[in-house]
Amino acid sequence: xxxxxxxxxxxxxxxxxxxxxxxxxxxxxxxxxxxxxxxxxxxxxxxxxxxxxxxxxxxxxxxxxxxxxxxxxxxxxxxxxxxxxxxxxxxxxxxxxxxxxxxxxxxxxxxxxxxxxxxxxxxxxxxxxxxxxxxxxxxxxxxxxxxxxxxxxxxxxxxxxxxxxxxxxxxxxxxxxxxxxxxxxxxxxxxxxxxxxxxxxxxxxxxxxxxxxxxxxxxxxxxxxxxxxxxxxxxxxxxxxxxxxxxxxxxxxxxxxxxxxxxxxxxxxxxxxxxxxxxxxxxxxxxxxxxxxxxxxxxxxxxxxxxxxxxxxxxxxxxxxxxxxxxxxxxxxxxxxxxxxxxxxxxxxxxxxx
Numbered sequence: 375x376x377x378x379x380x381x382x383x384x385x386x387x388x389x390x391x392x393x394x395x396x397x398x399x400x401x402x403x404x405x406x407x408x409x410x411x412x413x414x415x416x417x418x419x420x421x422x423x424x425x426x427x428x429x430x431x432x433x434x435x436x437x438x439x440x441x442x443x444x445x446x447x448x449x450x451x452x453x454x455x456x457x458x459x460x461x462x463x464x465x466x467x468x469x470x471x472x473x474x475x476x477x478x479x480x481x482x483x484x485x486x487x488x489x490x491x492x493x494x495x496x497x498x499x500x501x502x503x504x505x506x507x508x509x510x511x512x513x514x515x516x517x518x519x520x521x522x523x524x525x526x527x528x529x530x531x532x533x534x535x536x537x538x539x540x541x542x543x544x545x546x547x548x549x550x551x552x553x554x555x556x557x558x559x560x561x562x563x564x565x566x567x568x569x570x571x572x573x574x575x576x577x578x579x580x581x582x583x584x585x586x587x588x589x590x591x592x593x594x595x596x597x598x599x600x601x602x603x604x605x606x607x608x609x610x611x612x613x614x615x616x617x618x619x620x621x622x623x624x625x626x627x628x629x630x631x632x633x634x635x636x637x638x639x640x641x642x643x644x645x646x647x648x649x650x651x652x653x654x655x656x657x658x659x660x661x662x663x664x665x666x667x668x669x670x671x672x673x674x675x676x677x678x679x680x681x682x683x684x685x686x687x688x689x690x691x692x693x694x695x696x697x698x699x700x701x702x703x704x705x706x707x708x709x710x711x712x713x714x715x716x717x718x719x720x721x722x723x724x725x726x727x728x
Contacts, residue, residue, distance in 0.1 A: 637687025
């Protein structure tokens with residue numbers, strides 16, 4: 375009887391509907407799971423772009439020569455193989471405090487993506503950037519060699535150094551020249567800060583960098599920062615100004631205009647502050663504090679504040695409008711920061727031109 379019961383339980387288990395996989399947790403750069411080959415991951419091959427609401431059905435489908443998207447190491451599951459992407463920037467290798475290349479993601483984790491994959495290398499410390507760009511130094515020579523070696527598994531290399539001291543502009547150009555010579559036929563690209571005009575002593579001089587690379591991705595976002603005044607990540611007027619300047623200095627043949635997928639919030643009150651004694655007394659008075667607690671002799675109190683919040687973000691409409699703006703200006707390549715943050719409906723309105 376027990377055997378018969380087990381047999382029917384087994385049949386019931388096999389016949390039941392398959393359960394969806396558990397959510398994939400975000401992985402840190404040091405997580406060993408980053409090294410799992412792509413074909414061993416439970417990543418769905420088909421992505422449903424979602425039901426298009428009536429107010430979005432008339433949006434135009436936009437054709438670009440190249441559509442780039444950035445993928446974070448450890449979050450590869452956000453990339454679906456049928457996205458209309460020509461290129462993926464795999465983000466990203468970093469440079470440690472000794473000037474050594476580290477955290478290079480494995481290209482095999484994106485082997486199912488049919489387009490080109492580029493290794494993205496970041497360095498966001500001003501002091502460290504100055505250190506590794508020093509001409510003739512053993513650290514720089516080794517870094518160049520390591521970058522060339524690490525990029526061999528990829529279709530291209532992208533440099534994303536966002537805190538270059540102004541006086542290191544010439545060193546940065548010679549650094550790019552060294553990489554250009556070593557990369558051969560592989561694509562060499564760079565991500566640069568947005569500009570609306572030429573700046574004096576600018577380490578990110580579009581005109582000087584253009585001859586050394588195959589593509590320049592202009593990061594046309596973060597017009598407004600979380601610590602500044604509330605506003606769009608990239609307003610349409612500002613985006614047009616950035617694109618106009620980029621077209622004049624870079625030209626459409628090498629230009630990729632970057633678009634944001636993310637949003638930001640702002641509050642009219644910042645609760646995190648340090649105060650002198652008189653400031654604490656003012657807070658007590660303004661909030662009618664009468665009860666003071668002591669913790670091993672240290673006074674403390676609590677109070678509530680009302681905070682008004684503002685949120686600016688991107689959806690299928692704003693992304694379609696901005697993409698259309700760039701396309702109408704003659705820009706044939708766009709790139710998105712980053713995959714996994716977007717309104718998924720946007721993929722219904724993008725195509726790669728044949």
